[in-house]
Amino acid sequence: MPAGTLYRGREGMWSWVAHRVTGVLIFFFLFVHVLDTSLVRVSPEAYDDVVATYKTPIVNLMEYGLVAAILFHALNGLRVIAVDFWSKGPKYQRQMLWSVVGIWAVLMLGAFYPILQHTLRELFGS
């Protein structure tokens, strides 16, 4: 790609990119999640086996990432709705994006211990 031809938008474009990326990730997880949950129709052991995977440190960390993706998609989705339906939405879209990022950061900070406590207890003891 020749230098200088890549369009780099501002907050509006990057939030749109992030919304797409997180949306695709969440959709793929939804598919996997319905498959793993359907194991409750096979046997309790089959279900508990697959849930054990969700309790390993790496997958536990991925759950934190999943929550990060969903939380951004949810908050930014509300911002998109405000841009579309609130008369002053387009005017304040940038301020709303930084509010989304701020709320997201606070909630992610607060969710760190509750979500990762299983791994933290396993690695560092109770």
Next chain:
Amino acid sequence: MSAETTTPANDAVSAYDVDHPAPVIEAPRARTRKTPKTTRTNFEMYGWLFMRLSGIVLVVLVLGHLLIQLVLDGGVTKIGFAFVAGRWASPFWQAWDLIMLWLATLHGANGLRTIINDYAERDNTRLWLKGLLYTAAGFTIVLGTLVIFTFDPNIR
């Protein structure tokens, strides 16, 4: 104001005249014999509206789901067959999960449909990707619905 100032400046130097006509430019999306009689439906508008309405409901359903499953009461530690059996004993949580399943799958499928339409340029690629998408989404909805309705806590 004289008449001359309102005449377009390039009129005198036009490259086209009776002997050298300008090339015909086809109208974009010209109607052909294959074009259906009515090409305008409101499908995309309803899709757009659905994304916003289902999105608002999903914010509540999904964030509530994450709070219960991953944040409260020990996080992921407590999850297991017994935990699922306890929750699905209540019609309220069955309905919660059923509505969440349907809305999330349709919301995600419509989002992916938009992305396929945006990036897959060849007609055949779009056809196959969307075929795969609709198959996967239909399978997910049917399987998930069956699991919620046929769940048996005394399976063993």
